[in-house]
Amino acid sequence: MADPRSISTLQVLLNDCKVGTIVRTPGDFNAFSFEDRYRATGGLPVLSLSFRAATGGLRKDPKPVARALPAFFANLLPEDKLREAMEKHHAGQVRAGNDFDLLAALGSDLPGAVRVVPEGDRGPPAANRLPERPKARFSLAGVQMKLSVIKNTGKGGGLTLPLGDEQGSYIAKFPSTSFPAVSENEYANLALAAALGMEVPERELVEQSEFEGIPQEFQTLSDGKVLLVRRFDRGAAGERIHIEDFAQVFGIYPSRKYEGAAYHDIAAALAVAVSVPAALEFVRRLTLAVITGNGDMHLKNWSLIYRGNGSAPQLAPVYDVLSTVPYFPADRMALSLAGERAFKGLTLPRWKIFANRARLPEAAVLNTVAETVERVDQLWWTLPERAVIPEKVLERIDAHVRSMIPVLAGGSA
Known part of the structure; x- marks a missing residue:
């Protein structure tokens, strides 16, 4: 591969469909523009809901960004320790903190079906690649190693x-x-x-x-x-299946994944873009996060998946679900639920406000919460996989589950 620092133009592919180009200009501005041919399709297959106009078709090209990529592409890159490790792995070719360099280096194996490759380079190794020892070129969003x-x-x-x-x-x-x-x-x-x-x-x-x-x-x-x-964004034969997380859906940078939107915004977007049942499935998963004490369900831990021809989003499978309270006893929800983040504050009146803000039927939301709490209480205590969790960690999870059942069932802790 050519030295990422010498590259000024990247083509953006969705599987084999060229959707646009990212250009790095003097002064380190990064500009993304859609291909005319892709714009003529109305934006199909879908790259991101953030690029789609409410009236249909695509929005205008986003404004150039100084020293950063547009939010959709910034969200494709690793964060924190994983980013540091990848920059070190590509030392000498990727400047620390330079998103364009890193995207150029990792663009052949990104989350979903997006590939970002140097202009004119769509396929396997070509003659213009530098002779070098093969490097890891995958990108996974998030901070965990x-x-x-x-x-x-x-x-x-x-x-x-x-x-x-x-x-x-x-x-x-x-x-x-x-x-x-x-x-x-x-x-x-x-x-x-x-x-x-x-x-x-x-x-x-x-x-x-x-x-x-x-x-x-x-x-x-x-x-x-x-x-x-x-990986649910890779098929049985290795084919790429497109996904986007809700930071991408809302056009929010990774640094704002904990405050860029609230849970009702995700539910409302799902109801419109997918279906009301998909929004209620989100409510079910959200209830699970509350009852198990998962304080890390931020915007990047909820995603859409585009199966088939890539035109219709669905709620992606569950991922990054764990209990954070054993490690942070005073943890709270990653995003606001009807103005509240504290687990013990998520009583039924909050869920009624949430339903109203998400424009979902109140009775359906409350029934979903109640049914999920009941099922967790039936399943958790005899779940065989509990046996793999060390006793001290499990005790803290169990204590949180016990304390949340009356809160979510309409009583108080």
């Missing part, structure tokens, strides 16, 4: 990092020195979501010893199991 990996079949098995133009079909989430048993915590919470009938990707706990050839900059110091989750 997680890698896109390949599960090797056949003799020996094992898990490896995709290099060069390879792409992974699993996400490996590594243990943390700060948050004990975070992999086991999420594994059990995903199992609870599946038991409730929610759409949950395949998942398993694996040993770190199963990974081969992980570059030093991506390794963590913590012992423990790794949570392996099948």
Whole structure:
């Protein structure tokens, strides 16, 4: 691949459809514009609802941004430690903090069906690529140390990092020195979501010893199991399936994922863009986050998925569900629910206000909350996957669940 620092024009592809171009101008301004041919389709397949006009078709091209990418593209990049590791991995080619450089380096394996590649370079390695040792070129949004990996079949098995133009079909989430048993915590919470009938990707706990050839900059110091989750934005044959998170839907930068919108905004958008049942499924998942004490369901942890021809969004499968209260006893909801974030404050009157703001039938919202609480109370205490969570962590989750049942059932803690 050409040195990302020398690239000034990137073409944006949605699978094999060219939708537009990002140009870096002198002064480090980044401008995105749609292709005329793509604009003539009315914007199909859909790149992002944030680019679509209320009257149909596409909005005007967004204004150039100084020293940053437009919000949709900024949300495709990793954050914090994962970003630091990827910048270190591409040291000498990617300037620290430069979004355009990093997007140019990682653009061949982004979340969803988007690819961002140098102008004129759509395919496999070409003659203009520098001879170099293959590098990891995947991007996963978020702050946790997680890698896109390949599960090797056949003799020996094992898990490896995709290099060069390879792409992974699993996400490996590594243990943390700060948050004990975070992999086991999420594994059990995903199992609870599946038991409730929610759409949950395949998942398993694996040993770190199963990974081969992980570059030093991506390794963590913590012992423990790794949570392996099948990517729902990759099909069985490796095909890309488009997704966008709600920071992208609302055109909000990653730095504002905790305050850029409220939960009723997501519900209202789902009701309009997908269906009222999809909005009520969101309510069900939101209730699960409240009762299990998940204070990290920010805008980037809810997504739309575009299956088939990419024209109609659906609510994407559940991901990043875990209980945060064992690590932050005073944790609160990531976003506001009817003006409240404290778990104990999320009584039924708040859900009535939420329903009104989301323009959803109040009775349907309250019934969804009540049914979810009842089902969690039936399932959680005998869920087999509880056994993988260490006792101290499990005790804190259980205490929160017990305290929230009367709050959500109409009583008080």
